[in-house]
Ligand SMILES: NC(=O)C1=CN([C@@H]2O[C@H](COP(=O)(O)OP(=O)(O)OC[C@H]3O[C@@H](n4cnc5c(N)ncnc54)[C@H](OP(=O)(O)O)[C@@H]3O)[C@@H](O)[C@H]2O)[C@H](O)CC1
């Protein structure tokens with residue numbers, strides 16, 4: 001699913017209105033019905049509804065929603081905030097349509113803002129994607145009051161006060177909803193860590209904007225959702241044999257961090273690799289043979305660290321990094337690997353830290369290699385970002401400049417390809433913020449690369465399947481109890 005900017009959404013709107021054709025008022029009605037369809041599946045009729053409306057089209061949506069909910073026997077009360085001398089036509093039309101159903105209350109000062117009982121659900125339709133300056137005056141006071149009550153809150157399209165395409169200042173008044181019901185597309189701030197609190201649990205509802213327009217819309221931002229992940233998957237052929245699914249090499253582990261190698265190996269096998277060899281220090285030999293009997297071991301000359309690059313011929317993908325340590329001998333091996341590899345690599349953890357400490361090696365990274373940094377590792381690689389958006393821009397620049405794919409890990413891990421396109425992941429949960437899940441991800445992506453997936457597909461599908469495994473696992477373990485081993489065990493690629 002694509003993520004469009006405000007200008008593109010307005011163009012999609014205008015195109016749909018002209019081509020379908022449909023009147024803007026009928027499109028607003030369709031959006032309101034789509035919202036209500038979601039709403040009635042979520043909240044029972046016995047919960048009263050307070051709908052706060054501005055005077056733009058977002059407010060118009062709010063008024064249409066109020067009318068439709070009232071027709072469905074929900075008990076509603078509309079509160080209007082007058083914030084512009086130029087209310088939109090469709091706002092006015094919906095105000096007219098509401099007459100006979102309901103009488104809205106105009107809020108003209110702070111004293112008019114109501115105290116609501118806990119049962120009331122708040123629908124926020126003050127401002128939408130047309131926000132062009134921070135909310136102030138009575139709008140800001142109303143937003144503040146809404147935020148201070150414990151009632152469940154649902155934002156129409158986007159939380160009032162949240163910019164769609166640019167950063168808010170920390171002091172801006174923005175509704176903090178429990179849910180956002182977003183029309184047709186998610187908005188970029190929903191996917192960035194610092195603004196995600198202003199989206200709550202977000203849902204996208206289809207309002208029938210023109211599919212052909214959307215298909216041709218050029219945007220760097222997309223989601224990896226269920227449909228796109230399914231499209232990326234390759235079926236396993238009936239007459240396949242283990243050679244069909246590649247032979248992965250994972251270089252991992254050091255004394256005290258052998259577990260990282262084991263986790264990466266288990267995940268690699270669960271993600272469907274045909275054959276797996278683990279290159280490990282001597283101290284890891286018995287541990288690996290006992291805990292991952294399916295993997296072959298390539299043993300380093302050193303007892304506690306990896307230093308000697310194995311012969312690379314025959315491997316269809318190489319992953320390096322989990323639990324590797326940052327010794328000089330290991331650095332030399334990494335440098336050799338970068339120079340000799342003829343296929344893209346998966347580079348994680350300590351291998352990334354070694355790269356950050358030795359930036360002159362960047363030029364050796366094979367094209368389309370996949371780097372999997374968490375935000376701190378990314379900062380070490382590419383320098384600090386002033387904001388989430390700035391970090392994303394830095395990631396796009398870095399990926400294009402060095403011809404690599406970056407998986408910038410987080411709640412919505414961003415896979416950034418070497419053309420600067422960003423694919424936000426939609427699976428996973430906070431339980432996965434625990435040691436070892438990164439090693440599991442490295443194993444999954446290496447397995448997919450080994451099986452012949454393109455690097456971008458391997459990264460997108462790997463990140464998606466990794467999150468999906470975490471989501472499946474917490475059904476048994478709960479969030480707090482989730483371990484990286486649980487994630488590896490719950491991986492399912494078909
Ligand atoms: N395709 C779709 O997704 C559809 C979306 N719909 C809904 O429409 C809104 C966007 O509507 P729009 O009228 O463009 O925008 P708003 O409702 O957000 O704002 C309207 C006006 O408010 C003024 N404004 C902006 N910022 C502020 C502020 N901080 N304080 C006060 N007033 C503000 C501004 O007018 P000015 O003349 O005063 O500058 C805005 O024009 C979208 O979010 C959806 O909810 C359609 O219903 C269906 C299709």
Ligand SMILES: [K+]
Pocket residue numbers: 058124125126127128155156157158159160
């Ligand atoms: K809103």
